[in-house]
Each structure stands twice: as structure tokens, then as C-alpha cells.
Amino acid sequence: MSLRSITSERLILLDQPWRDRATILDQLCQRLYDEGKVSDKAAFLEAVWQREKLSETGFEQGIAIPHGKSAVVARPAFAVARVTQPVRDWPTMDGEDQVELIFLLAVPFGDDAGHLRLLSTLSLSLMDEQRVAALKAAATVEDFLTLLDDTNTSRASTPVTAGGQSLIVITSCPAGIAHTYMAAEALEKAGAARGIQVWSEKQGANGTEDEVTDAQIAAAAGVIFAATLPPKGKARFNGKPYIATSVSEPLKDADGLIDRLLRQPDGIVSVDGDNSESRTREKSFLARLYQGVSSGISYMIPVIVAAGLMIGVGQLTASLLGVTDIGNASYAKSDSTALVLCHFLTQYGNMIMKFMYPVFAAYMAYSIADRPGLVPGFIGGAFAGGLHYTFWSVSGGIPSGFLGALILGMLAGFLADYLNTHIRLHKHLQAMKPMLIVPGLSALAIFFINYSFVDPVFGGINQWLQQMIVAHGSGSTLMLAALIASLTAFDLGGPVNKSAGAIAIGLAADHIYPLTARVLGIVIPPIGIGLATLIDRMIVRQRVFDENQRITGTTSLILGFLAIGEGAIPFMLKNPLITISINITGAVIGALTAITLGSVQWYPLPAIWGWPLVQNLPAYLCGMAAGISFIALTNVFVRYALIRAGKMHIA
Structure with a gap:
């Protein structure tokens, strides 16, 4: 296979008058877009610039090989620019900063081994001084392509x-x-x-x-x-x-x-393949913590998606059969096989969701400490998800949720890393360290940390929140609505959310206070944050969410309409202060708007199939739109301002 197969004559631009890196990258991205190699020019250009920020893409002999990896690239491709005068604002390895020949590589997410190998071969061939000289002197595009195809015999592979x-x-x-x-x-x-x-x-x-x-x-x-x-x-x-x-x-x-x-x-x-000393020298505490959170989120997202899909399919199918409370245990013994399957499919999704925090904390700790962090991290996440209450048959226990997962995952990682680095054993006993000593000591420490600090602190906070809800149960209608909406949106299906839900459903069951604020507080945050990832470039003319966040945002948007708020948890874990405060405010705005306009919902059906049961649906949708718009726009503007101020980076 020749290099011609992943480029074309229209992508080889010889002797162009461009004088700066920004112009060249923009023009090459435009040409790749025009030729159908990328589906979104702006998204791909952003991916290229993000790669430029990591390290130099300029090399010796006036060569630059910028590249971007993005979901908007369907298949590997490259475009070339040869300029008439050296570009002097392009950092190079040799410090000369005089680039004359630029190869822009477009790399997709996913596997395409043959084409990717060709791009790698192209990169290697450009280390050959004679070939580079010939490319700089090529008279026509055809001559240029012929020289490139010689790279297939490169010994560099x-x-x-x-x-x-x-x-x-x-x-x-x-x-x-x-x-x-x-x-x-x-x-x-x-x-x-x-x-x-x-x-x-x-x-x-x-x-x-x-x-x-x-x-x-x-x-x-x-x-x-x-x-x-x-x-x-x-x-x-x-x-x-x-x-x-x-x-x-x-x-x-x-x-x-x-x-x-x-x-x-x-x-x-070291014996387990980890060397914390070198990693500590290379990265600060905050850098390692940030990498740990990002790693944990990336592994947690498939769990949320799988759980949400199971719950959504079960509930949607049941709603088509006229059942809106398929989670009720009575449907486990229904005469209808379809309803039994829908019930257990919904419960299956709920079971999968229980592993969200164990997976997050395990891989967060793994990123910090490598293999020694997996076991204590998973155990810490299990505590955060409340699995210990289930196994220990403790009724009424309130799990610590996402904050507990953050704290326990972090402590598990750094504790395992410290033990693995500082415990020294005789060479005949080295095998005991990764298999017995480090996981045993770190797991024991996580137990005491959770028992003495995490569960009591966050359990106490949740208990106080419950008491506050009850205390305001007979107070102002709008004040109670604001309280329920804010606590529902606080941790997106976590213990605070569930505490608010228990009180709100109880009040509705006694026909004291409707569930309007509760159901809106469930759906507004995930839909709002998902919408923000889609409209950021239209609002501020640049992306304020990275590629992974945009994919996660689409998932959050879809799950939001199914009344599954957990799709937005990755954003909360990565930027808790920004996300939580905006979510709460948006949920309150939406709930108060809908209630003021006269909307009422007595049923615990926040998903889209519950909308026909809402009294004054236009007012309900108006409030929902107000809350979603606030969350979407505020996320975009706040993140844009932080990026401009240098306090946030798209990684």
C-alpha cells in the first residue's frame, strides 16, 4: 500500500506564502476538511493545537510533523505544506525554529493498523537527510508523491x-x-x-x-x-x-x-514494576492527583453507560406496556414474562451502577501507585458506594458517595505508593510485599479511615440534610422547592440525592407536597452539562471541553432524558466546585420557574415517558428549559473565562 492511499494531490500544497504556524495549521485543516478527511475542522484543529502544547513537533532540517488525534477523523490521512520562506514561530528540536516543510497527520480514535503504520513510516522516513532535501526540491506534486512512496522500503521499520x-x-x-x-x-x-x-x-x-x-x-x-x-x-x-x-x-x-x-x-x-521515586520527581502531588482522577473517570464512564442503558431499556419497555414503576419488587413475580424481564433488567442496571465508585477509586489509585493501589482503591470505592452496608446487613446506612470515592481513592493510591516505596525486605522475601504486605496494610488503613472519618463525617452531613428537609416541610412552598431541588442536584444520585428523594416521596405519598422540584432536579443537571459540551464552540468560538468530555457529555445528555443523573458524575469528579454549584443553581431556577408558572407533578416519574402525567406540561417544560439553559451557558462561560485566565486547561 502506498502513501498516496492516505493523501491526495489536493492535499500536497507546494510553495505557499504562509508565514506563521497558525495560518499553516488552519489552511491544512481546512484542506483536510474540504477533502472529507475530517468531519469537523474546528474540532480537529483544536486537537492539533492541544498536541502542539505538549512538546515540539518541529525537527531538524526544517521539518515539522504536527498531528491531531480526534473522533472527527474517519481514517488516517495527512496533508503537506511547503512554504517559500522559513516559518520562525515554530519550536523545533534543534532550536533553530525555521520550518519549511510541514506534514499534518490526521489520526482517528480506533484501530486501523495498516494506515497508521504508513503514517509512522512516513515520520521515520523524514529523518533521512537526502530524502528531505529531495522533497524540498521537488518540482511538481507528482514528483513529491513519488518520493514519498519510496518510504515504503525504509529500513527504519x-x-x-x-x-x-x-x-x-x-x-x-x-x-x-x-x-x-x-x-x-x-x-x-x-x-x-x-x-x-x-x-x-x-x-x-x-x-x-x-x-x-x-x-x-x-x-x-x-x-x-x-x-x-x-x-x-x-x-x-x-x-x-x-x-x-x-x-x-x-x-x-x-x-x-x-x-x-x-x-x-x-x-x-522495583520488584512490582513501579518506581514511585522517579514519578515523584517528575510530577507534583497535584499533577499526580489530577491524573488519578482523570484515569478513574475514564474507566468509570463505561460502567455508567452500561448501567444506564440497562435501566433505560427496562423502564422504557415497561412504560410501553403501561407500567411506570417497574422497579417495584412485585413485578419480579408478575404473570407477564416481559414485565419480569423488564424488572430484572432494571435491577441489573442498578446493580451495575453500584460498581461505579469501586471502579473509579480503584483506577484512580492505580494511576497513582500502579498495581499496589488497585486493591485498596477498589475497597475504598466499595465503601463510598455503600456496599459494606449491604454485606454487613446494616439498615439505614448512608454511603459517602462521590466525595468519599475521591478521598478514599486518593488516600489508597498515595498510601499504597508510600508503603511500596519505603518498605524494604530481604531479597528472598520480596515477593511478599506486592502480594501480602502492601495490599494488607493499605486495606486495613482504608477500613479505619472509612470507619473513623469518611462514613461518620458524610453520614452526619446527610443526616443533618434530612433533618433540614423535614424541618422545612411545613414552610414556604418555594423555599421547600428550592431545598429539594438543590439537594437532588447536589450529588446526582448519591446519598444526598437519595435522602432528599426519600423525604420528597414521603411528602408526596401523604399528598402534602408534590414532586415537581424533585423530578426537575434529577433531569436538569445531566441534560444541561451534556448540552454545554455540544454548544461551547457556537457560544465562545472555541472548545472548552476536551474530546473525552464531549463524548461523556453526549452520554450524559441521553441518560438525562432517561432520568439517570449519574452520566454527569465524571464532570463533578473532575471539577467539583464548578459543577456542583452550577448544577444546584440551575436545578433551583428550573424548579422555581415551573412551580411559579403552575406546574405540578405528583408521580416519581422524571423520565421523558412521565411527562404526560405532569399537570401544566408547558410550564414544566419552560422551567426545565430555563434550568438546562442556565447550566449549559454558565458552564461554557465559566470554563472559557478560566481558560483565558490560565487557570484551566483542556487536557
């Missing part, structure tokens, strides 16, 4: 063979295309010049390529982790000297890295 000593290199970068392979190539060449065999394992967009063998690891004098992302399978290198650096460093001084590994390594890879 195979390891450089040399005699004598050997080293292992692990490379990875955010996109897994250019830097991953170029860093490996640079170290292979530097090793060959020294007579050292360098075995390079690339952990790129295609997964792990050229995976090193046990024999190669055993013979190697050490390992170089030239990786922006956490290296996979680090435990394979137990006992080996190592250095850890960024993926761009080999392109600046590959020989210096090899010399540093042989003379003054960063340390020895």
Missing part, C-alpha cells in the same frame, strides 16, 4: 543490528504516531554508532509493536523509558537499571541518554 552490549528502549507519545517511532529510531542509530544493540518496543496507536522478549530483557544492560504515557508492562524489567525521560528527548540527544543509562541511571526498576 526494523531494528538496527549491532554487536556487543544491548539495551531496551520503550517509547510512547500521546498520539502514538510520530514521536513514538522517531524516538526509537534515534536511539537505535545512537546505539549502533556505539556498537550497542538497541531493542526498541513501540507502544503506539497500534498497541505494542516489536515487543521485547524475555531473552532480550535478560541480556540487556538497562532500559530507557522514553515515554509521555505510563509504560505498559514495566514489571518485566524488575532489577534492571533504568532512566525515565520524555519521548522528545531522544530526538535531541539520543547518545547522551545512552551514556546516562550506562553511567548514572535513575535507579533500579
